[in-house]
Amino acid sequence: MNIYFDNAATTPIRKEVITTISDVMEDCFGNPSSTHAYGRKAKTHIETARKVIAKQINAVPNEIIFTSGGTESDNMILHCAVKDLGVKRIISSPIEHHAILHAMDALDKLLGIKISYVKIDSNGVIDLDDLESLLKNDESKTLVSLMHINNEIGNMLDLVKVGNLCHKYEAFFHTDAVQGIGHFTFDMESLPIDFLSAAAHKFHGPKGVGFSFVRKNSGLQPFIHGGAQERGLRAGTESVHNIVGMCKALELAYENLDIERQKVLEVKTYFIDQITSLFPTVKFNGMCNDLSKSTYTLVNVALPIPKDKSLMLDFHLDLNGIACSKGSACQSGSQSGSHVLKYVRSEQLEDWPSLRFSFSILNSKKEVDYLIQVLKDF
Numbered sequence: 611m612n613i614y615f616d617n618a619a620t621t622p623i624r625k626e627v628i629t630t631i632s633d634v635m636e637d638c639f640g641n642p643s644s645t646h647a648y649g650r651k652a653k654t655h656i657e658t659a660r661k662v663i664a665k666q667i668n669a670v671p672n673e674i675i676f677t678s679g680g681t682e683s684d685n686m687i688l689h690c691a692v693k694d695l696g697v698k699r700i701i702s703s704p705i706e707h708h709a710i711l712h713a714m715d716a717l718d719k720l721l722g723i724k725i726s727y728v729k730i731d732s733n734g735v736i737d738l739d740d741l742e743s744l745l746k747n748d749e750s751k752t753l754v755s756l757m758h759i760n761n762e763i764g765n766m767l768d769l770v771k772v773g774n775l776c777h778k779y780e781a782f783f784h785t786d787a788v789q790g791i792g793h794f795t796f797d798m799e800s801l802p803i804d805f806l807s808a809a810a811h812k813f814h815g816p817k818g819v820g821f822s823f824v825r826k827n828s829g830l831q832p833f834i835h836g837g838a839q840e841r842g843l844r845a846g847t848e849s850v851h852n853i854v855g856m857c858k859a860l861e862l863a864y865e866n867l868d869i870e871r872q873k874v875l876e877v878k879t880y881f882i883d884q885i886t887s888l889f890p891t892v893k894f895n896g897m898c899n900d901l902s903k904s905t906y907t908l909v910n911v912a913l914p915i916p917k918d919k920s921l922m923l924d925f926h927l928d929l930n931g932i933a934c935s936k937g938s939a940c941q942s943g944s945q946s947g948s949h950v951l952k953y954v955r956s957e958q959l960e961d962w963p964s965l966r967f968s969f970s971i972l973n974s975k976k977e978v979d980y981l982i983q984v985l986k987d988f
């Protein structure tokens with residue numbers, strides 16, 4: 611049996627999306643910047659996709675800038691906020707994705723941008739009082755970048771509270787919503803968010819394509835220089851088939867959201883019950899076993915397995931056809947462990963192996979039963 615429990619890393623592409631992509635590849639190879647019929651056809655595909663994507667999140671089409679994915683979107687927003695909006699300080703958290711953490715380091719090194727990290731508690735929950743005092747105590751132009759759903763532990767941020775707080779102190783608010791778009795609804799007209807990042811491969815779309823939401827009249831200038839694509843903000847010939855594929859994937863995600871969310875949530879809830887029966891002392895990292903404060907798509911568990919055996923756990927799961935993600939890279943001999951777990955795991959549990967299981971509509975309770983049996987046999 612082969613089981614894929616690593617949907618936070620990437621998701622399988624839906625069949626309908628593959629069909630859409632290959633139809634576009636066959637039917638429309640023109641360069642969208644060309645003015646002849648081939649080019650116009652490609653351009654129409656892109657602009658239709660932009661309109662449809664904008665509609666799905668209640669934005670306006672020119673607030674959607676196509677990129678190569680989450681990493682580029684994150685880098686674009688951070689760099690442009692500094693370059694074009696006079697941002698001198700970025701407030702973020704130590705448990706963001708490396709696309710944010712390393713981009714901030716680069717901005718600090720290159721331009722001396724001040725980086726502040728908001729306090730988090732032992733479950734990785736952002737301390738909003740600390741965020742407020744950081745915002746209050748420094749008047750330099752600030753961008754706050756905090757992720758919507760943490761990709762390792764599943765914690766969910768209250769976007770409205772954080773956005774309102776940022777705006778109260780005239781700071782910009784960016785959220786990395788790579789794990790949220792396609793899984794939760796977004797109403798960009800009413801949400802207090804200035805910038806947002808998304809990636810298609812996290813919602814059953816293709817890899818290498820995503821988008822930035824950039825609120826209109828924000829004043830951002832080009833990030834990648836060259837041609838006039840993406841309203842001059844992001845040069846380079848557009849990946850037409852991928853953009854259309856992303857659009858199809860997002861449409862399908864939102865069309866079926868309620869039913870699919872319920873099914874995935876049932877798998878997660880069942881997983882929590884079963885793993886707790888097998889290991890009554892199991893520790894859930896972060897807030898992932900609190901269904902109101904975490905995404906329905908993932909769990910991160912520290913298992914009470916002796917240190918000498920835990921090194922073999924990854925091999926055992928892999929040999930039995932189960933794909934999940936190590937909560938801590940240490941176990942496979944890597945030098946550095948997860949930067950997220952470093953903050954949320956107590957010292958006593960450092961020897962316990964942590965694993966992230968992340969689910970999609972393609973998973974079932976039967977697969978959880980198989981996993982539990984494989985763990986019992988370990």
Ligand SMILES: Cc1ncc(COP(=O)(O)O)c(C=O)c1O
Nearest residue numbers: 679680681707709761788789809
């Ligand atoms: C929260 C988050 N941000 C950013 C990224 C990077 O996205 P991409 O792989 O599309 O560059 C990921 C991917 O793992 C992610 O989970």
